[in-house]
Amino acid sequence: MAALNHYFATVARGLEPVAAQELKQLGAQEVHPDFTGVHFLGDQALLYRVNLWARTLFRVLVPIHEFSCPSTDRLYHEVQKIAWEDYLQPDNTLAVHCTGRSPALSHSHFTALQVKNAIVDQQRCIFGQRSSVDAQHPDLLINLHIQQNRCILSLDSSGASLHRRGYRQAMGAAPLKETLAAALLDLVGWDTGLPFIDPLCGSGTLPLEAGLKALNIAPGSFRQKFGFMGWPDFSVELWQSLLTEAQSSQLPELKAPIYGSDRDSNVLAQAQSNAERCGLAHHIALVQTELSQLESPADSGVLICNPPYGERLGDLQELGGFYKTLGDVLKQRFKGWTAFILTGNKELAKRVGLRASQRIPVYNGSLACTLLKYELY
Numbered sequence: 001m002a003a004l005n006h007y008f009a010t011v012a013r014g015l016e017p018v019a020a021q022e023l024k025q026l027g028a029q030e031v032h033p034d035f036t037g038v039h040f041l042g043d044q045a046l047l048y049r050v051n052l053w054a055r056t057l058f059r060v061l062v063p064i065h066e067f068s069c070p071s072t073d074r075l076y077h078e079v080q081k082i083a084w085e086d087y088l089q090p091d092n093t094l095a096v097h098c099t100g101r102s103p104a105l106s107h108s109h110f111t112a113l114q115v116k117n118a119i120v121d122q123q124r125c126i127f128g129q130r131s132s133v134d135a136q137h138p139d140l141l142i143n144l145h146i147q148q149n150r151c152i153l154s155l156d157s158s159g160a161s162l163h164r165r166g167y168r169q170a171m172g173a174a175p176l177k178e179t180l181a182a183a184l185l186d187l188v189g190w191d192t193g194l195p196f197i198d199p200l201c202g203s204g205t206l207p208l209e210a211g212l213k214a215l216n217i218a219p220g221s222f223r224q225k226f227g228f229m230g231w232p233d234f235s236v237e238l239w240q241s242l243l244t245e246a247q248s249s250q251l252p253e254l255k256a257p258i259y260g261s262d263r264d265s266n267v268l269a270q271a272q273s274n275a276e277r278c279g280l281a282h283h284i285a286l287v288q289t290e291l292s293q294l295e296s297p298a299d300s301g302v303l304i305c306n307p308p309y310g311e312r313l314g315d316l317q318e319l320g321g322f323y324k325t326l327g328d329v330l331k332q333r334f335k336g337w338t339a340f341i342l343t344g345n346k347e348l349a350k351r352v353g354l355r356a357s358q359r360i361p362v363y364n365g366s367l368a369c370t371l372l373k374y375e376l377y
């Protein structure tokens with residue numbers, strides 16, 4: 001049996017239980033949610049599988065050293081304890097990301113430099129040569145996480161965050177992250193056999209993530225690069241076999257229709273080109289519609305939207321009228337549906353004028369929001 005390693009998946013605040021559930025479904029063992037992350041065990045195949053299939057995670061880290069760190073000198077010393085030639089040769093490039101801080105290590109940029117210096121100084125001693133830094137596309141991306149006086153040094157198996165699926169080049173003014181859109185679908189318990197609509201879909205994040213999920217398309221299959229591909233133990237065969245397996249497990253048709261609409265033709269054009277890039281253009285319907293003109297496309301289904309909430313787009317007074325219109329449209333034309341509104345503004349939420357049957361706290365970036373559930377009879 002292949003050796004089991006300890007992995008740590010990073011995730012947006014509040015989504016730890018959703019991510020833990022997803023990891024269990026992908027075959028992770030000993031899954032333990034923590035603050036903005038989930039610990040789990042698995043082999044190399046699971047590491048690749050999670051990177052390819054996870055819809056709600058940002059990154060999968062492989063912790064290699066944990067230590068207490070009261071000073072920058074101690075940091076340097078601890079980083080040099082690692083035999084870096086196991087991970088990195090002088091002709092490979094590297095980058096270091098630093099997250100968190102402590103009183104002794106309070107400047108992320110300087111702390112990351114200290115880690116990099118400890119590594120390249122070791123290389124110079126052994127090889128007389130050192131790796132160069134490539135901030136954009138390093139062969140090895142190293143993460144140092146600092147919490148109180150403890151440091152965890154990890155290899156980042158994902159490289160760029162997994163919310164960068166590789167299919168979205170165009171986005172509207174205030175797009176949801178793909179990982180949050182996927183997590184919302186899980187949080188509301190959307191059954192892919194039910195029609196789905198986002199009537200304020202912008203660049204299409206929710207309908208596209210719904211489509212990928214419903215057709216069992218691996219969200220990572222559009223990416224060219226993952227962090228683990230630059231590692232000495234990268235197995236092309238294993239990766240290829242997972243890609244082939246993913247391709248053959250795609251479903252040919254949706255079980256129920258998926259719709260997205262928006263009044264803005266520019267953002268809808270972006271949604272359409274994103275849909276083309278991920279092979280969903282012929283599966284989901286994207287239609288330009290002013291909210292007040294929207295008709296329900298089916299007798300029942302799930303509606304999720306994130307209207308503007310004043311933090312980033314729109315003016316509060318005007319938005320009050322808009323939220324009232326949203327409530328009226330739901331009440332009058334979406335009987336039989338379950339609707340969810342994600343908003344960061346409680347006052348605006350009241351203007352919907354419907355009684356929420358559930359309120360789920362959700363962070364959209366650093367903004368504390370609520371996902372409000374409405375059963376429409």
Ligand SMILES: C[S@@+](CC[C@H](N)C(=O)[O-])C[C@H]1O[C@@H](n2cnc3c(N)ncnc32)[C@H](O)[C@@H]1O
Nearest residue numbers: 174175176200201202203205262263264290291
């Ligand atoms: C916060 S954005 C949604 C972003 C989207 N979830 C995404 O990920 O790209 C809100 C969207 O509501 C749309 N919108 C605002 N007022 C509207 C109206 N009266 N009718 C239809 N769409 C409207 C805007 O064009 C904008 O795309």
